[in-house]
Amino acid sequence: MSNTGKPVQIIMIEDDEGHARLIEKNIRRAGVSNEIIPFGNGTDALNHLLGEDGTGEISAGRQLLILLDLNLPDMGGVDILERVKANVHLKRAPVIVLTTTDDAGEIQRCYDLGANVYITKPVDYDGFANAIRQLGLFFSVIKVPEAQ
Amino acid sequence: MPISSEQFYRLNAALLVLGLAVLLTIVGVSLYLTSKNEGYFAQVVAIREVRSSTADLLYLVQSAETSQRGFLLVRDEAYLAPYDEAVAEFDGALERLEGAVAGFPALADDAAGMRELLKSKIAELARTVVLAREGRFDEAVDIVQDGSGANLMGQIRARMTTLLEMSDADLRQAIAAQSSAAAWLRYVTIAGALAILAMVAAVAWTLFSYTRDLDRARKDVEIANTALEERVRERTQDLIRANEEIQRFAYIVTHDLRAPLVNIMGFTSELEAMFEPVHVYLKSDADNAEARTKASAALDEEVPEAIGFIRSATQKMDGLINAILKISREGRRPLQPQPIDLAKLLEGAAAAVHHQASADGAGIRVESRAGTIVSDRLSLDQVFGNLLDNAIKYRSPDRPIEIVARSYRDRRGGVVIEFEDNGRGIAPSDHERIFELFRRSGRQNTAGEGIGLTHVRTLVRSLGGDITVRSELHKGSVFTITLPADLNKVKRSADT
DSSP states (O other): OOOSSSOOEEEEEOSOHHHHHHHHHHHHHTTOOSOEEEESSHHHHHHHHHTTTTSSGGGTTOOEEEEEOSBOSSSBHHHHHHHHHHSTTTTTSOEEEEESOOOHHHHHHHHHTTOSEEEEOOSSHHHHHHHHHHHHHHHHHOOOOOOO | OOOOHHHHHHHHHHHHHHHHHHHHHHHHHHHHHHHHHHHHHHHHHHHHHHHHHHHHHHHHHHHHHHHHHHHHHHOOGGGGHHHHHHHHHHHHHHHHHHHHHHTOHHHHHHHHHHHHHHHHHHHHHHHHHHHHHTTOHHHHHHHHHTSHHHHHHHHHHHHHHHHHHHHHHHHHHHHHHHHHHHHHHHHHHHHHHHHHHHHHHHHHHHHHHHHHHHHHHHHHHHHHHHHHHHHHHHHHHHHHHHHHHHHHHHHHHHHHHHHHHHHHHHHHHHHHHHHHHHHHHHHSOTTOHHHHHHHHHIIIIIHHHHHHHHHHHHHHHHHHHHHHHHHHHHHHSOOOEEEEEHHHHHHHHHHHTHHHHHTTTOEEEEEEOSOEEEEEHHHHHHHHHHHHHHHHHTOOTTSOOEEEEEEEEOTTSOEEEEEEEOSSOOOGGGTTGGGSTTOOOSOOOSOOOSOHHHHHHHHHHHTTOEEEEEEETTTEEEEEEEEOSBHHHHHHHHHO
């Protein structure tokens, strides 16, 4: 995954450290070597993405890909999705929702709000590893726009 | 007193029958009295007939005698005209009297005696007139002078006077009877009219009160109906809410239990892969430095990490299951309603956390105006403790903490308890989320499992109430609890 010059950062918002570790391992196995910045809660992630002032100017010029879990301890992942997609600087950054929820209404809602991909975490590890590795392969081919 | 429909029909029927009976009585009595009146009237007419025929007869006899005396005195035939008339009418008049008297046996004897006297008198008059017409005036005058004629006339007059007096007496009696009958008729009519009026009034009253009762009953039914609909709506709302909550609960539980499961399965698989270099090393030559390095890296770094994740995942699962059990147990604990002085209970809860609050140099104010509530003490204690704990835990770092715990009665008699703080506040999108199991809001700078408010809500709802939150980020929050004033009533209506 590359772009004009700057490397793409993967923002991983995932409260479960174990999940985060497993996701990272499997993305690496797919040959993706981009920097992965993990966040264990929504507040810190939003601070990183939108900055302390909440305008998102801090992300201007960054090339970001966001991996988002919906169930966070401090706020709903949907709220983060909403704020990212409503932000003028971040709205084009691809957001991949990666969560255990397979509720049809939730999936619809995420796509309505502008999620680019929705992936359900399989409980069995083979399925999980396979899904993440394919996602990693997907990362290696997609183009990520630069944030405005 | 309300009238039942059966009573109403029976009462009305009885009144109608009574009215009919009174009416029939009045008619009967009137007919009887009228016929009696007619009898009295006929009697009066008959007595009058006796009286007038007696008077006529007396007049005729006197007229005949006067005419005879005039003729004998003047000896002029012209004076005899009244006499002739009287004699001509005499038989008719006598028969009339006898006819009139026939109805009165008491007078019959008098009348019979009189007939003889009258006949004698007329005969005496005829004898003198015949003599005088023959020119024998002196003989005729002699007959008059012997006084027998005058004597007869005196007897006749006396008898006639007696008869008149008797008939007068009878007449008075008959008239008195007639007027008394008329008076009776009047009294009976008036009494009957009054009775019928009273009955009409009674019927009107029963009709009125029955209609009024019916109207009132209909209104009561309408009110009950509205209340029932309202209750059905409330219950339906409660059910929908409970159902949504259960779905949400099931969703959260499955999701949250699944997350550590993914870790356990994932790191178990990873472990297998991690032991691969160890196997390789064990099977290889002992001095294979590369294999040894890989194996030792796996054993020293990766394996402990994986085991650590598995352990923390199982611990997390255990914690989750315990939390779910705790809430489930709380929902099944039998409630013990008892009168509780809210002011005391709130002050007690405030005192329990006082050392934490006053560390910042501010405190908790209790304004309890709701008085006494009948509820479960243990539940309320836990609710208050949890809310005060939260208020202190999530205080704003910029200002000294200020908490107000107040209670009052709402318009429907329920009890409202509010916990107002000036803490860090809750974002609007999280107002519902904070009550959900294992969910928290805002910066996670304090320890917590995300169970407290779920627990509080479960407790409040099992007490028949509800809890809501109003909050503005960075300004503060108000948790509002509404509770029934008497838990016993709620339990009873929920049981039935």
